[in-house]
Amino acid sequence: MLINFGSLNIDYVYQMEKIVSPGETLSSQKRSIFPGGKGLNQSVAAARAGMPVRHAGFVGKDDGNFLAELLAEAGVDTTLLQRVSEANGHAIIQVEASGENCILLYGGTNQMLDEAYVATVAQTIVPGDVVLFQNETSAIAEMMTAAKAKGAVIALNPSPIDDKCLALPLGLVDIFILNEHEGEALTGEKDPEAILDKMASVYPGAKVVLTLGGAGALCASGKARIAQKAIAAGPVIDTTAAGDTFAGYYLAGISQGLTDAEALLQASVASGICITREGAAPSIPTKAEVEAALGQI
Numbered sequence: 001m002l003i004n005f006g007s008l009n010i011d012y013v014y015q016m017e018k019i020v021s022p023g024e025t026l027s028s029q030k031r032s033i034f035p036g037g038k039g040l041n042q043s044v045a046a047a048r049a050g051m052p053v054r055h056a057g058f059v060g061k062d063d064g065n066f067l068a069e070l071l072a073e074a075g076v077d078t079t080l081l082q083r084v085s086e087a088n089g090h091a092i093i094q095v096e097a098s099g100e101n102c103i104l105l106y107g108g109t110n111q112m113l114d115e116a117y118v119a120t121v122a123q124t125i126v127p128g129d130v131v132l133f134q135n136e137t138s139a140i141a142e143m144m145t146a147a148k149a150k151g152a153v154i155a156l157n158p159s160p161i162d163d164k165c166l167a168l169p170l171g172l173v174d175i176f177i178l179n180e181h182e183g184e185a186l187t188g189e190k191d192p193e194a195i196l197d198k199m200a201s202v203y204p205g206a207k208v209v210l211t212l213g214g215a216g217a218l219c220a221s222g223k224a225r226i227a228q229k230a231i232a233a234g235p236v237i238d239t240t241a242a243g244d245t246f247a248g249y250y251l252a253g254i255s256q257g258l259t260d261a262e263a264l265l266q267a268s269v270a271s272g273i274c275i276t277r278e279g280a281a282p283s284i285p286t287k288a289e290v291e292a293a294l295g296q297i
Contacts, residue, residue: 006039
C-alpha cells in the first residue's frame with residue numbers, strides 16, 4: 001500500500017506565448033482549471049499504474065469536492081481525506097508555447113495538517129507500507145517520524161525545495177525522487193554523477209532516483225548506477241505533471257516486483273505520454289496506455 005501524505009491543489013493554468021518576466025505584463029491566450037497538486041498527481045499516477053493507494057490530506061469544503069472525486073475515480077482510497085472550511089490549496093501555472101511552465105503555489109488547506117491528523121494517519125500504517133511525501137504540506141517531519149516508527153518505507157520528492165525541506169529528518173528517507181535542481185540544493189553539486197555520489201555519502205542507506213528532463217533519469221543504490229533515456233510519445237504540450245507521473249509509476253513498478261531498470265522504463269514511458277497532453281492529473285496515462293506504448297519499444 002502507498003500512503004500519500006500529500007497536497008491537493010486546484011490548478012489555474014494560463015497558456016502564454018512566453019512566461020512573464022519581472023516587471024512585464026502579458027495577456028494569456030487561454031485559461032483552464034484542472035485538479036492538481038504534486039500529492040494528488042502522484043496518487044493518481046500510482047493508482048493508474050495499479051498500486052493500491054490511500055491519500056491523506058485536507059480539501060476545502062466548497063471548492064475541493066472535485067479533487068476527492070478525481071482521486072476516487074482513479075481508484076485511490078479517500079477515507080483519510082478531511083474536508084475543512086478554509087480555501088483549498090491552489091496553483092497559478094503559466095505554460096509557454098514550448099511546453100515549459102512556471103508555478104506559483106498557495107498552500108491553503110495543505111498547510112493545515114497537524115499532529116492530531118498525523119496520529120490519525122499513523123494508525124492506518126502497517127510495516128512495509130510506502131509513505132510518500134512532497135514538500136507542499138505541513139506536519140511532514142512529524143509524519144515521517146511516525147511512519148518510520150510503524151515500519152514504513154519513506155519516499156520523498158523534495159519539491160519545492162526550500163529551507164523547510166532541508167530541515168526535515170532526511171536521514172529517515174529510504175527513496176529520494178528528485179530533479180537536478182533539488183539534487184543541487186541537497187548536495188551543492190551540479191553534475192548528475194556528483195549529485196549521486198554525494199547523496200550516497202550523506203544518505204548511504206537510501207536509493208536515489210534523479211530525473212534529468214530530456215536527458216532521462218539515473219537511479220543509484222550505493223555505488224550501483226542505472227541510466228534510463230527519456231522516451232518521447234509526441235510533441236510536448238505541457239510538462240506540468242511529468243515528474244509526478246514518473247514518481248507514481250516508478251513507485252508502483254518497484255512495489256509490483258519490477259527491477260529498478262524496468263520501473264524506470266515504465267515511468268519514462270508514462271511521463272513521455274503525460275507531456276503530450278494539457279493539465280496535470282488529467283494528463284496522466286492509464287496502465288493500459290503505458291503497456292501499449294511499452295509494446296512498441
